[in-house]
Amino acid sequence: MLAGSDLHLRLGGRAALRGATLALRSGEVTALLGPNGAGKSTCLACLSGALRPDAGRVSMDGVDPGGLSPAALAEARAVLEQSPAEGLPFTVAALATLAIPRRIAPAEAEGIRRRALAAAGLAGFAERPVRALSGGERRRAHLARALAQLLAGRALGAGRWLLLDEPTAGLDLAHQAAILRAARAAAAEGAGVLAVLHDLALAAAFADRVAIMAEGRVVAEGPPAGVLTPDRLAEVYGLPVEVRRRADGALAVAPLYHLAEEPKPCTSP
Amino acid sequence: MSLAAETAPPRRRRASRRTIATAALGALVAALAVATLSLGPAAIPLGRVLAALAGAGGPTETAILVEIRLPRLALGVAAGLALALSGAALQGLLRNPLADPGLVGVTAGASLGAVSVIVLGAAVASGLPAALRPWLLPGAAFLGAGAALAFVFALARRAGETSVATLILGGVAVNAIAGAALGALAYVSDDDELRELTFWTMGGLGAAGRPLALAALIPALILTPLLLAQARTLDLMALGERAAFHAGVDVERAKRRIGLAAALGVGAVTAAAGPIGFVGLVAPHLARLLVGPDHRAVLPCAALLGVALVLSADLAVRLAVPPAEPPIGLAMGLVGGPFFLWILLRTLHGGGDARGL
Numbered sequence: 001m002l003a004g005s006d007l008h009l010r011l012g013g014r015a016a017l018r019g020a021t022l023a024l025r026s027g028e029v030t031a032l033l034g035p036n037g038a039g040k041s042t043c044l045a046c047l048s049g050a051l052r053p054d055a056g057r058v059s060m061d062g063v064d065p066g067g068l069s070p071a072a073l074a075e076a077r078a079v080l081e082q083s084p085a086e087g088l089p090f091t092v093a094a095l096a097t098l099a100i101p102r103r104i105a106p107a108e109a110e111g112i113r114r115r116a117l118a119a120a121g122l123a124g125f126a127e128r129p130v131r132a133l134s135g136g137e138r139r140r141a142h143l144a145r146a147l148a149q150l151l152a153g154r155a156l157g158a159g160r161w162l163l164l165d166e167p168t169a170g171l172d173l174a175h176q177a178a179i180l181r182a183a184r185a186a187a188a189e190g191a192g193v194l195a196v197l198h199d200l201a202l203a204a205a206f207a208d209r210v211a212i213m214a215e216g217r218v219v220a221e222g223p224p225a226g227v228l229t230p231d232r233l234a235e236v237y238g239l240p241v242e243v244r245r246r247a248d249g250a251l252a253v254a255p256l257y258h259l260a261e262e263p264k265p266c267t268s269p
Numbered sequence: 270m271s272l273a274a275e276t277a278p279p280r281r282r283r284a285s286r287r288t289i290a291t292a293a294l295g296a297l298v299a300a301l302a303v304a305t306l307s308l309g310p311a312a313i314p315l316g317r318v319l320a321a322l323a324g325a326g327g328p329t330e331t332a333i334l335v336e337i338r339l340p341r342l343a344l345g346v347a348a349g350l351a352l353a354l355s356g357a358a359l360q361g362l363l364r365n366p367l368a369d370p371g372l373v374g375v376t377a378g379a380s381l382g383a384v385s386v387i388v389l390g391a392a393v394a395s396g397l398p399a400a401l402r403p404w405l406l407p408g409a410a411f412l413g414a415g416a417a418l419a420f421v422f423a424l425a426r427r428a429g430e431t432s433v434a435t436l437i438l439g440g441v442a443v444n445a446i447a448g449a450a451l452g453a454l455a456y457v458s459d460d461d462e463l464r465e466l467t468f469w470t471m472g473g474l475g476a477a478g479r480p481l482a483l484a485a486l487i488p489a490l491i492l493t494p495l496l497l498a499q500a501r502t503l504d505l506m507a508l509g510e511r512a513a514f515h516a517g518v519d520v521e522r523a524k525r526r527i528g529l530a531a532a533l534g535v536g537a538v539t540a541a542a543g544p545i546g547f548v549g550l551v552a553p554h555l556a557r558l559l560v561g562p563d564h565r566a567v568l569p570c571a572a573l574l575g576v577a578l579v580l581s582a583d584l585a586v587r588l589a590v591p592p593a594e595p596p597i598g599l600a601m602g603l604v605g606g607p608f609f610l611w612i613l614l615r616t617l618h619g620g621g622d623a624r625g626l
Contacts, residue, residue: 048515050511050515070517070519070520071517071519073517074517079515081508081509081511081512081515084508084512085364085507085509087507088504088507088562089561090504090562090563094563098504098505098508098516102501149515
């Protein structure tokens with residue numbers, strides 16, 4: 001289990017987390033939703049061990065990630081950053097290989113790299129320079145890097161958590177779906193996946209569980225059908241949202257935009 | 270790591286290109302080393318060099334080799350290794366293609382230490398035992414390099430993290446302060462001191478005696494494996510500090526380790542040879558042009574190129590107008606500056622951008 005309970009953190013004089021509680025489970029994709037500035041990325045950074053909360057505790061398989069060395073953390077979890085730097089002019093294969101620790105034998109590393117590229121939908125892109133790729137392909141190349149790190153961690157007896165910070169931001173529909181399908185595949189192999197998302201429809205379609213953050217707290221958490229209710233979404237986003245069950249049982253979520261500003265923005269019960 | 274196991278043809282081609290480039294550079298360095306021992310005002314053919322080194326040569330030739338040319342070779346190797354590897358590692362660490370030991374103030378700190386001794390050291394030296402006097406200048410240069418680097422790293426460290434931008438700005442400040450202090454020292458120095466400090470600041474491999482040359486070689490040989498081992502860290506640092514941390518890099522420790530290695534090596538080399546510019550800038554950039562961006566290939570290539578650059582510059586100044594010997598730092602600046610500009614223009618006109626250098 002990867003869980004943060006009652007996390008508080010001030011960043012740059014602002015309370016980014018104010019009692020956030022969130023637990024990830026192995027084999028499940030959890031979508032973390034909420035308005036900009038709600039503390040989603042900060043919460044992810046606390047769970048990943050990159051930030052230490054001022055108060056509250058994080059437990060990664062029973063251990064505080066803040067007390068682990070960066071190398072041990074890298075074996076336990078992989079992270080896809082919101083906007084990694086461009087990096088050196090590497091090929092896709094070299095970028096994915098970079099995340100594999102040297103303790104892994106070359107032949108095994110080669111296999112891991114191939115599986116990661118295939119899972120990210122980049123099997124034919126191994127020798128393409130990352131800088132020559134489109135935005136969506138580049139994002140998938142970095143996803144392949146995170147997946148390679150996860151697979152390498154698993155080969156070393158850990159590799160249980162995959163944390164994706166806005167993996168679909170700025171991508172077209174097909175690339176968004178491809179990235180979340182890869183996340184689902186990782187969960188199907190036993191990893192616990194957290195994906196910070198802005199698109200409610202993607203969360204409804206791909207997540208096993210959904211958590212909604214607002215003002216530094218997790219205000220709702222559970223299966224999509226229970227959490228993504230019109231009232232709650234209208235309250236959190238200040239915008240009416242239509243939620244309906246389609247004939248095939250899938251949940252369809254769509255915001256109802258108005259050209260003029262909302263007459264009645266936030267309805268607090 | 271996985272080069273040997275690569276099966277895809279393009280990778281194999283690149284790997285073999287790296288091997289060929291590295292081997293060719295190794296051969297070039299070996300040839301330059303032999304030339305350094307054999308050429309000079311008194312040319313000694315290769316056979317007699319080997320004989321003298323084996324202890325079977327004439328007394329004059331043995332003396333020239335052991336007292337003059339071997340220390341010269343040792344110092345040249347030390348300078349090439351330390352300057353090129355520090356430059357390559359600092360450029361990778363700071364994600365800035367202009368970073369080199371000069372930019373972060375290490376060279377300026379060493380110069381200030383050395384020149385202080387030249388101008389103000391007479392009083393201190395008279396109080397020292399005779400055995401320690403030759404070490405006063407290199408010691409001061411080394412302390413100056415260490416102080417400059419400690420200062421910029423302390424300045425850039427805020428809340429447990431080292432800011433790269435502050436580090437470089439701190440280096441600019443150190444360079445300005447040290448430059449002003451050097452000017453002040455030059456102003457108060459007499460004619461002999463002025464001449465000595467002017468020549469010292471131009472750099473040279475010949476002035477250092479045998480103990481000092483060896484003293485510079487040892488830290489250079491220590492830092493070489495240390496920095497070569499940082500290849501994966503430097504590759505990951507290019508993705509940003511957070512991404513490097515996520516992939517398992519202890520970012521703060523990497524910064525401290527690389528900073529210390531650079532201060533140690535560059536401090537020792539500058540103490541013995543004076544400031545030698547451009548090697549730390551030109552060698553890594555040339556290495557990247559030759560073998561691509563991967564630090565596992567760039568670091569060894571840059572090290573060999575650094576040694577080749579220093580040794581060939583030293584040969585050039587020694588053979589230009591024998592027996593006079595223009596300073597190597599001067600030659601490096603004359604050749605290195607325009608050469609660097611040429612690389613820059615070539616990259617820009619090729620539609621590339623300067624970051625890819």
